[in-house]
Every structure is written in C-alpha cells, then in structure tokens.
Amino acid sequence: MTHDPGRAGEQRRDLAAALKDLRRASGLSGERLAVRCGMSQSKVSRIETGKTLPSVVDVQQILNALGVDEELARELLALASIANAEYEDVRASVRRGLHLRQRELGALEAGAKRIRYFLPAMLSGLLQTPEYMRTAMIPPVDPANCDVSQAIALKLERQSVLYDRSKRFDFLLTESAVRWKLCDPAIMAVQLDRLVSVSRFPNVTMGILPLSTQVADAPFHTFTVYGTKLVTIELFTGRLVLRDPKDLDHYRDLFDYFSGESVFGDDARSLITQWSEDFRGCA
CATH class of the missing domain: 1.10.260.40 (lambda repressor-like DNA-binding domains)
Known part of the structure; x- marks a missing residue:
C-alpha cells in the first residue's frame, strides 16, 4: 500500500x-x-x-x-x-479536552500485558501524586484558562491499573527526572515517597539511572513501549506513535541498554529516599 x-x-x-x-x-x-x-x-x-x-x-x-x-x-x-x-498535536488534545487523552492512555494500558516507561525528564502519570500532577498539567502560559480537574480525576483513576497483577510495569527513571524540582520541596518529598511505595508492588520494577554513571548514549526523550504493539514518544508539541517492528525492537533494545546501566530494588529505593530527605531539608 x-x-x-x-x-x-x-x-x-x-x-x-x-x-x-x-x-x-x-x-x-x-x-x-x-x-x-x-x-x-x-x-x-x-x-x-x-x-x-x-x-x-x-x-x-x-x-x-x-x-x-x-x-x-x-x-x-x-x-x-x-x-x-501518526502525530497528535498537543494543542488538539487541549481543544478536545485533556480528559479524553486520559481515556486514550487508559485504553492503551488496559490492552497491554507489559509496559516499559523510559522517563528521562518527568515522572509518568501512573506515578504522580495529585499535587505533582496538577503542576505538571497546567501550562505555564495562560494557566487561568486551563481546567484540569476532570483530567486529574481520570489520571488518578488510571493508577488503579498498577494493582492488576496480570500486568507488568517497568519504570526506568533518570536521576534528573526524579530530582527535577517541578513543585515546592515539600510536595517533591511526598512525590518521591510515592515512588518508593510503588517500587514495592510485586508487578513493578523501578530502576534509577544515576548521573554519576558513565553512559555511552544519551536519554533524548521519553518513550513508552506497550507490549509488542506500539511505542509512543512524547514531545513538547505532541506525541508520535511508532508501529514498525524494527522501531519496536530498537526501543526495546534501548530500554534494555539503559536498564543495564541502572540500579534497582533496595539500591534504587535508597537513592530515592536520600533525595526525598534532601527535599524535606529544603522545605
């Protein structure tokens, strides 16, 4: 064709x-x-x-x-x-309603048995606390005209998928994504506590890629691999969707490569807890 x-x-x-x-x-x-x-x-x-x-x-x-x-x-x-x-303009999402985007993401999550999240810049909605979420969703330009209440409610509802033991969630976060001060320090501390809590779920793995680690590739952008079906790539102005099997293989290989440079389990939780305490010290 x-x-x-x-x-x-x-x-x-x-x-x-x-x-x-x-x-x-x-x-x-x-x-x-x-x-x-x-x-x-x-x-x-x-x-x-x-x-x-x-x-x-x-x-x-x-x-x-x-x-x-x-x-x-x-x-x-x-x-x-x-x-x-295969490109969705973020402005189109705003016009249609941010809550509809949450329904679309929920459908993608419901349809995949294993989801890999590579998060070099910001935390995924499945990991966010309500306070962090609100700051992340309200644009810095003309925030008064952006009602995100319904979208936040749906995003919180989406988080229930984490309790589905038939699914596997792999989150890979850079230190920059975890420590980026999107909110006030007190809110950031609570957000990092949430990460520690989710990391203990039996169907969740959470890796941290520390800045102190020498890595021979750069984390150019956020991407999510939904099973064997598709990859989504987040940009400032929208979202790309890739379905070519070669693209899926490439992004799965990238995820595995960065995973090999990361720390998991108690080592990851120790880092997150340390950074949470640092935020509390600034509050």
Missing part, C-alpha cells in the same frame, strides 16, 4: 467503511464497542461515518476490541497510517 496524498479523502472513507463493516460483522453495537475501546459512543459513530479521522492508536484499539486477525489488522493499520499522520 503506497502513500498517495491525492487519494487521502478516498482512503479515509475506505477506512471508515471497513471499521463499520467489521463492527457490524462482530455483532457488537457501537455503544458496546466504545466501552471496550475506552471511547465515547459518539466518537465511534463519528469514526464510522467519516466525520472524525481516527488516529492509528484509535484504529488499533478498535481492531483489538473486535478481535481482527493479524493479516487484516496489518492492512487496516497501513491504511490508517496513510490516512492519518
């Missing part, structure tokens, strides 16, 4: 029709499919009627919910890649 910008409209219509036909063939109602995908029923309807162009992540969630075979899934994902650039 080749990329032909002149046929973009036709390819979008083909994708919408194919998803609608598959949903009908499965016997699922639009409402039931929406529940399985973590979407609203109105969004499913807009996708099927071509009023909303689904992201590649949306299409993957729908195909997973419908149990589509791998060959057909690859074809439709290729069509989605052509019809939709």
